[in-house]
Amino acid sequence: MAKRKYKNTTGRKHISKADTVLHRGELVPINANGSGCYTYMLKKIFEQxxxxxxxxxxxxFIRIDLHQAELTENNARITKFRKRLATKLTAHYGPHEMGYCWVRELEKAKAQHYHMKLWFDGDLLKTSHYVRKYAKQVWEEMGGTFPSLPKTYIYINSPETRLEALYWLSYLAKWRGKGYKTPQTKDYGTSRLKISVLTF
Structure with a gap:
């Protein structure tokens, strides 16, 4: 598949090259170096x-990268991976919620890769150890490769660590590598966490 054939350049996707974005009334530093970031993606993933x-x-807050050998036109593999990982984590930790965002990118390799960030209740998990262990197991069972990373998680318990995590997260919204897909295929996906509203 030639990348030119599927490049999506629809005008509704605004790209910002600013080094901050307004989120919840504050200017949050972002990693827009080089290609800039899609503002609509930043809004959705920051809010989650x-x-x-x-x-x-x-x-x-946990970082994983997922590589594969063959190009696929849809994201069925990442959906299957997420569900299988969730099953293993539920077996290990019990019922829980998981926040996540993944992005599909295609650059010089012949197949797309995925960047994924996961976030969990900080009283349930303290490190990335078991999450990455199970993620590696699931993805390699699916025929993919799971690269090592120099820093894999941030424990968020202060305003400073929150901003560090948001900066990491903003990398997923970068323009470079996006859009090489069929029109029906998404560049990214997120969790659907919601705040429970108490009624009296």
Whole structure:
């Protein structure tokens, strides 16, 4: 598949090259170096991340990358991976919620790769150890490769660590590598965390 054939350049996707974005009334530093970031993606993934903090007060924020050998036109593999990982984590930790965002990118390799960030209740998890262990197992069972990373998680328990995690998260919204897909295939997906509303 030639990348030119599927490049999506629809005008509704605004790209910002600013080094901050307004989120919940504050200017948050972002990693827009080089290609800039899609502002609509930043808004969605930042809001999901902060809903997690609204719910749990503390979070563990985990980074994983997923590579594969063959190009696929849809994202069925990442959906299957997420469901299988969730099953293993539920077996290990019991019922829980998981925040997440993944992005599909295609650059110089012949197949797309995925960047994924996960976030959990910081009282349930403290590190990335078991999450990455199970993620590696599931993805390699599916025929993919699971690269090592120099830093794999941030424990968020302060305003400073929250901003560090949001900066990591903003990398997923970068323009570079996006759009090489069929029109029906998404560039990214997120969790649907919600805050419970108490009624009296």
């Amino acid at each position: 991340f902060d809903i997690g903090l609204d719910k749990w007060k503390r979070q563990v």
